[in-house]
Amino acid sequence: MIEKQYKQITFTLNGKQVSTSVDVRESLADMLRREFGLTSVKKGCEVGECGACTVLINGDVFASCIFLAIWADGKDVMTVEGLVDTDGHIADIQQAFIDEAAVQCGFCTPGFIMSAERLLRTGKRYTRDELRKELSGNMCRCTGYHNIINAVEKAMNARLEAAGKQPV
Amino acid sequence: MYDINHIYEANSVEEAIQRRIEQPQALIISGGSDILIGIRAGKLAGCDLISLYMIDELRGVSLDEDGTIRIGSLTSFASVTKSPVIQKYVNVLGEAADKVGGPQIRNIGTIGGNTCNGVTSADTASTLMAYDAIIELTGAEGKRLVPIEKFYLGAKKTDIRADEIQTAVLIRPESYRGYHGYYYKYAMRSAMDIATSGCSVNVRLSEDKKRIEDARICYGVAGPIPLRTRSAEQAAYGQPVSRDTVEAFAAGALKDVNPRTSWRATKEFRIQIQGELARRCLTEAINRAGGIWA
Amino acid sequence: MEVGKSFKRVDAFDKVTGRAKYADDLCPKNAYVSRILHSTIAHGRVIRIDTAEAAQIDGVVKVLTCFDVPDRPFPTAGHPWNTDPGHQDVADRKLLNEHVRYYGDDIAVVIAEDTVAADRAIRALTVEYEAYPFVLDPIESAKEGAPLIHGERQNNNILAHSSLRIGNYAEAIKEPGLIKVEGWYHTPTVQHSHIENHICFAYQEQGQRVTVCSSTQIPHIVRRVTAQALGWPWGKVRIIKPYIGGGFGNKQDALYEPLCAWLTTQVGGHPVKLDVSREETFVNNRVRHAMHAHITSWMRPDGTFAARKLEVWSDQGAYASHGHSVAAKGMGAFPQLYPCDNVETDAWTVYTNKPTGGAMRGYGIPQAMFQNESHIEDIVTALNLDPIAFRRKNSMPVGYFDSFSKNELYEDSFNQCLDKAIEKIDYDRKRARYRHQTGPVRRGIGAALFWYNTAVWPISIETSSCRMIMNQDGSIQLITGETEIGQGCDTVFAQMAADTIGLRLEDVHVFTMQDTDVTPYGSGAYASRQTYIGGFSIRQTGQLLKEKILKHAHTLTRMPADLLDIIDGTIVRKSDNRALMTVGELATRTLYDMERSEHLAAESTYAVKSNAYSFGVTIAEVEVDIPLCQAKVLNMVNVHDCGTLINPQLAEAQVHGGMSMALGFGLYEELLADPKTGRILNDNLLDYKLPTTMDHPDLLVDFVENAEPTSPFGTKALGEPPTCSPAPAIRNAILQATGVAINTLPLNPHRLFEEFTKAGIFRTEQEVISPPSPGRSAEISRVTINA
Numbered sequence A: 001m002i003e004k005q006y007k008q009i010t011f012t013l014n015g016k017q018v019s020t021s022v023d024v025r026e027s028l029a030d031m032l033r034r035e036f037g038l039t040s041v042k043k044g045c046e047v048g049e050c051g052a053c054t055v056l057i058n059g060d061v062f063a064s065c066i067f068l069a070i071w072a073d074g075k076d077v078m079t080v081e082g083l084v085d086t087d088g089h090i091a092d093i094q095q096a097f098i099d100e101a102a103v104q105c106g107f108c109t110p111g112f113i114m115s116a117e118r119l120l121r122t123g124k125r126y127t128r129d130e131l132r133k134e135l136s137g138n139m140c141r142c143t144g145y146h147n148i149i150n151a152v153e154k155a156m157n158a159r160l161e162a163a164g165k166q167p168v
Numbered sequence B: 001m002y003d004i005n006h007i008y009e010a011n012s013v014e015e016a017i018q019r020r021i022e023q024p025q026a027l028i029i030s031g032g033s034d035i036l037i038g039i040r041a042g043k044l045a046g047c048d049l050i051s052l053y054m055i056d057e058l059r060g061v062s063l064d065e066d067g068t069i070r071i072g073s074l075t076s077f078a079s080v081t082k083s084p085v086i087q088k089y090v091n092v093l094g095e096a097a098d099k100v101g102g103p104q105i106r107n108i109g110t111i112g113g114n115t116c117n118g119v120t121s122a123d124t125a126s127t128l129m130a131y132d133a134i135i136e137l138t139g140a141e142g143k144r145l146v147p148i149e150k151f152y153l154g155a156k157k158t159d160i161r162a163d164e165i166q167t168a169v170l171i172r173p174e175s176y177r178g179y180h181g182y183y184y185k186y187a188m189r190s191a192m193d194i195a196t197s198g199c200s201v202n203v204r205l206s207e208d209k210k211r212i213e214d215a216r217i218c219y220g221v222a223g224p225i226p227l228r229t230r231s232a233e234q235a236a237y238g239q240p241v242s243r244d245t246v247e248a249f250a251a252g253a254l255k256d257v258n259p260r261t262s263w264r265a266t267k268e269f270r271i272q273i274q275g276e277l278a279r280r281c282l283t284e285a286i287n288r289a290g291g292i293w294a
Numbered sequence C: 001m002e003v004g005k006s007f008k009r010v011d012a013f014d015k016v017t018g019r020a021k022y023a024d025d026l027c028p029k030n031a032y033v034s035r036i037l038h039s040t041i042a043h044g045r046v047i048r049i050d051t052a053e054a055a056q057i058d059g060v061v062k063v064l065t066c067f068d069v070p071d072r073p074f075p076t077a078g079h080p081w082n083t084d085p086g087h088q089d090v091a092d093r094k095l096l097n098e099h100v101r102y103y104g105d106d107i108a109v110v111i112a113e114d115t116v117a118a119d120r121a122i123r124a125l126t127v128e129y130e131a132y133p134f135v136l137d138p139i140e141s142a143k144e145g146a147p148l149i150h151g152e153r154q155n156n157n158i159l160a161h162s163s164l165r166i167g168n169y170a171e172a173i174k175e176p177g178l179i180k181v182e183g184w185y186h187t188p189t190v191q192h193s194h195i196e197n198h199i200c201f202a203y204q205e206q207g208q209r210v211t212v213c214s215s216t217q218i219p220h221i222v223r224r225v226t227a228q229a230l231g232w233p234w235g236k237v238r239i240i241k242p243y244i245g246g247g248f249g250n251k252q253d254a255l256y257e258p259l260c261a262w263l264t265t266q267v268g269g270h271p272v273k274l275d276v277s278r279e280e281t282f283v284n285n286r287v288r289h290a291m292h293a294h295i296t297s298w299m300r301p302d303g304t305f306a307a308r309k310l311e312v313w314s315d316q317g318a319y320a321s322h323g324h325s326v327a328a329k330g331m332g333a334f335p336q337l338y339p340c341d342n343v344e345t346d347a348w349t350v351y352t353n354k355p356t357g358g359a360m361r362g363y364g365i366p367q368a369m370f371q372n373e374s375h376i377e378d379i380v381t382a383l384n385l386d387p388i389a390f391r392r393k394n395s396m397p398v399g400y401f402d403s404f405s406k407n408e409l410y411e412d413s414f415n416q417c418l419d420k421a422i423e424k425i426d427y428d429r430k431r432a433r434y435r436h437q438t439g440p441v442r443r444g445i446g447a448a449l450f451w452y453n454t455a456v457w458p459i460s461i462e463t464s465s466c467r468m469i470m471n472q473d474g475s476i477q478l479i480t481g482e483t484e485i486g487q488g489c490d491t492v493f494a495q496m497a498a499d500t501i502g503l504r505l506e507d508v509h510v511f512t513m514q515d516t517d518v519t520p521y522g523s524g525a526y527a528s529r530q531t532y533i534g535g536f537s538i539r540q541t542g543q544l545l546k547e548k549i550l551k552h553a554h555t556l557t558r559m560p561a562d563l564l565d566i567i568d569g570t571i572v573r574k575s576d577n578r579a580l581m582t583v584g585e586l587a588t589r590t591l592y593d594m595e596r597s598e599h600l601a602a603e604s605t606y607a608v609k610s611n612a613y614s615f616g617v618t619i620a621e622v623e624v625d626i627p628l629c630q631a632k633v634l635n636m637v638n639v640h641d642c643g644t645l646i647n648p649q650l651a652e653a654q655v656h657g658g659m660s661m662a663l664g665f666g667l668y669e670e671l672l673a674d675p676k677t678g679r680i681l682n683d684n685l686l687d688y689k690l691p692t693t694m695d696h697p698d699l700l701v702d703f704v705e706n707a708e709p710t711s712p713f714g715t716k717a718l719g720e721p722p723t724c725s726p727a728p729a730i731r732n733a734i735l736q737a738t739g740v741a742i743n744t745l746p747l748n749p750h751r752l753f754e755e756f757t758k759a760g761i762f763r764t765e766q767e768v769i770s771p772p773s774p775g776r777s778a779e780i781s782r783v784t785i786n787a
């Protein structure tokens, strides 16, 4: 007999406080998909190598497939669903992915967008090579990354401009 | 879902030690970026775990009064890199930590896990060894300090006793003051890779910047555990900052390295790379130290 | 006109918001999970599987083994069915195999309530084997006495052999003064590595029918294969294809849909999910065939060909899948790309005890272009000719006609592409600058052409169907059997439909999901066929619908139909451009007409009987760090003649992706088998080196738009071509940089170390090297001169 162990956890998910009882064996990725129906959290390897399951935890990027769900207790978790406002407006970075044709099969897209969102929030200016480094934990087999870098650069420049900093 | 039989979550060091005593069969999990992979692969399936993840007191880098740098074992790679203390005194370590995997792994992986895992390719291990770091272990009896070279007992084997956990990695002021260094991670691609070989060098130059007073070099994947190549160090002591010294240093390193052939790389290839890494790392370390070349 | 504009993808919004549904997102929560037990020997027979302990594990629903499955071998290749038994795909595997033919073969399955139970049960199974000798190398495997891999079917391991003879090779090589250049060229086994693994789930409904929702490129073909594997009438199987996370040819095969369909029948029709792990994607799906080619060219001193010969061995792995078609396509490029009067080619596809070769982006052409374009560089090096001038002079000339495919080179595509690429990457200046270099770090620049054939006619049928259903507002649903797999076909199809009928893009709603119960037949996403082939049926169906609309417009407006047209969703009188009514008004009035209510819709099938060449070039600029054995691509440009661009932005994006995959093929990727056991060593994304963001340069892309005359939209292949020529271009650039010609991919540090060692350049790295001289590498083409 497997004696199942559960833990009650409370955390912020896309801006709202949620509480759930979770099987301690579950990864955060599985919990977000199963319990909260957050289908943006994709799984391409389940061992932290592809980045498809990337979410923000307390503002930093994590591979949710190798993050135990119980560890989310007390944390602030954000997925791509959280970037869309209640009126359905998407974030600048999402729009940039659309505009720059940075989406093909779309499977890596939510993970990339979360990695991009993290670095956009720093308010720093990154060179293309620095962007490559910041996004190096996400794999894409469709785009050759070129348009993804373009999209992130574009959103970065727009945010910097809005913040009164000169774009590159 | 991970095949975890039972997980014990510790919220303090004391609690963790208590769990270690009560549950001797249980494995320690910090960030889990090694352990969870092992569970999924079946090797560790069905295990019990003691989770340290919630012990925030083990996170962070600080400077003790005597100048010792103290890195809490749960400090993530990213936090090591970002730490002002690290950047100011042992920036090579921050650079090495920044070469691990990708951003996601650098947020979850811990320096404690990287060293306790006992693997030769661990990106921070060679640099820590090149700094003569001290491992702090805490057990029922209190703290125990072990020089990192002694901490590694063999491949995947480290000196952690049944009641202990690693609580910090320490770097003494005498190990870093006046030293400049460089870490080269050699891998098959520029990110998300395990080192084919790593090399960390640090040097202290004479006041006139023309002589090497001290040099330390440590390799990853030149043997079953991170390896200091003392013949290289000897070849550099007291020598002028020159191409010849660099060559002698590299030749010395090659006397001591003992990589093996595996499907990941042949011995001959690793030796080619290791010789070259010794040259490049020493050269760069000297340059960073403001060396004046003969 | 909507064709030719860079519209945003119709699926982009759903994909950036995480709303686009992929197979796993649709799986019922109560589905059982299943796990497959894979063999731990490369070749042998399963004698017994002890399931007792596994069956006892809490949460295990059922354990099934190779002794339980129907004794019915089936083919898996994603080819359209051929009603001629002589041209049908080879049926050589069962759902689970007692005779195991590679390390990792599928031998048992556990169905369980959760993955932990399933994994525990898999570990609890004990297997007794009778082990046979195995063979991993196709050339060895082709020899007499090699262990028989499909002894049940054939008494050697050669799945197929084909050859081609033009002129008289044996006589031609006697011409005095000929220079013989020959070499071996090797390309490795690589895997598609789409980020979504293959996943499917199956359930039964309506009594006995089975539905499989799957991450596949070819739902209609998978339906047929699944039915064949189960021995069922085809209509009893329904396949649903939602969005898929990439395929690149791997999912152009029936992978686990037949097994999953069978599993649900074993548990009373309860949903069963079969979620392939990344490790299984590497080992148990399909791979690109490794090939070993030997090319001999007999050159006249003026740089023309007297005779040429190609022999190629293609590593099929354990099961036939796409089989010889891949090597045959590669071989077909040889006499065409550089025509010569006297040619002999032979290709063998040979079974080995390794993962199965299937379709992968380029279908034999990336391998063939590495062979061909490396060899051409070896020729120009041996003869001291200019690589670009040689290619301009000897590649397929304008007007070239292939009597088999009826393809023709209508325009001067190669020269036009070369001109653009040379300018874009500043080739001439760089080539000259990199001529004399010293020191440990050097640069080089190199070029390679590619040859491509858009679709599969006349080898297989090329057919495509389309249905358009008009809504009361004048918008339509566009339904085709051709699948969106990331390449953007939904968007370009919408553009084509809009143009044909006279609607705006926003009036076309693409029904992206294929459901074989609903969707008319289309063969699916493979070759580089869909935009070309789909275009025919979309045009035809659109015209049918337009005719119907105009007929009703005649009734409603009293104007003769031939005076009317539809522009941007409005019925217009052509004589004075007056807008008479919107299509929406027309559709509403037509549907709700008390007398002659009609739901406007059209459907048709188009059997295409043409094919089209698609050509282009890559130029790559590399930097080689000799002591560290590292090559890095600094700049790379692809220029394509793929006809008229339907959506320029998406076309460019498609090229980026292909170049990226080729960067991996050229420098990084290789699936390694342990020579002692046949086990795949690097079955994960850490050990299998897909290039990361940091390994990619910015990618340069350009096009030459020579409208393809056979296509209703002037289009031809673009899906696969971008991945065909970068690897040899990189190889040729490394040759310029170091003087070492390396004939085995990937050009990773291990390979560079080996080759630099053989060539002895570690010691000479400080020397000036003049233009690359052959003979430095043990593997470079041997050059001999006829007496």
Ligand SMILES: Cc1cc2nc3c(=O)[nH]c(=O)nc-3n(C[C@H](O)[C@H](O)[C@H](O)COP(=O)(O)OP(=O)(O)OC[C@H]3O[C@@H](n4cnc5c(N)ncnc54)[C@H](O)[C@@H]3O)c2cc1C
Binding pocket: A047, A048, A049, B027, B028, B029, B030, B031, B032, B033, B034, B035, B036, B037, B052, B073, B074, B099, B100, B101, B102, B105, B108, B109, B110, B111, B112, B113, B114, B115, B116, B117, B121, B122, B123, B124, B160, B164, B165, B166, B167, B192, B193, B194, B195, C686
């Ligand atoms: C995709 C991927 C990429 C990676 N890339 C790299 C890389 O480039 N370079 C690299 O060096 N590593 C890499 N790793 C390995 C891993 O991330 C590191 O080894 C990391 O440091 C492990 O830390 P952790 O806290 O996650 O370890 P855990 O998995 O929690 O633990 C690792 C080991 O240490 C023990 N342990 C952990 N903490 C303690 C403690 N405080 N006291 C006693 N024992 C303890 C555990 O019992 C276990 O045996 C990679 C891993 C993944 C999944």
Ligand code: FES
Binding pocket: A042, A043, A044, A045, A046, A047, A048, A049, A050, A051, A052, A053, A054, A063, A064, A065, A066
């Ligand atoms: S699924 Fe989490 S990193 Fe691949």
Ligand code: FES
Binding pocket: A102, A103, A104, A105, A106, A107, A108, A109, A139, A140, A141, A142, A143, C195, C245, C246, C486
């Ligand atoms: S868009 Fe397909 S993997 Fe990135």
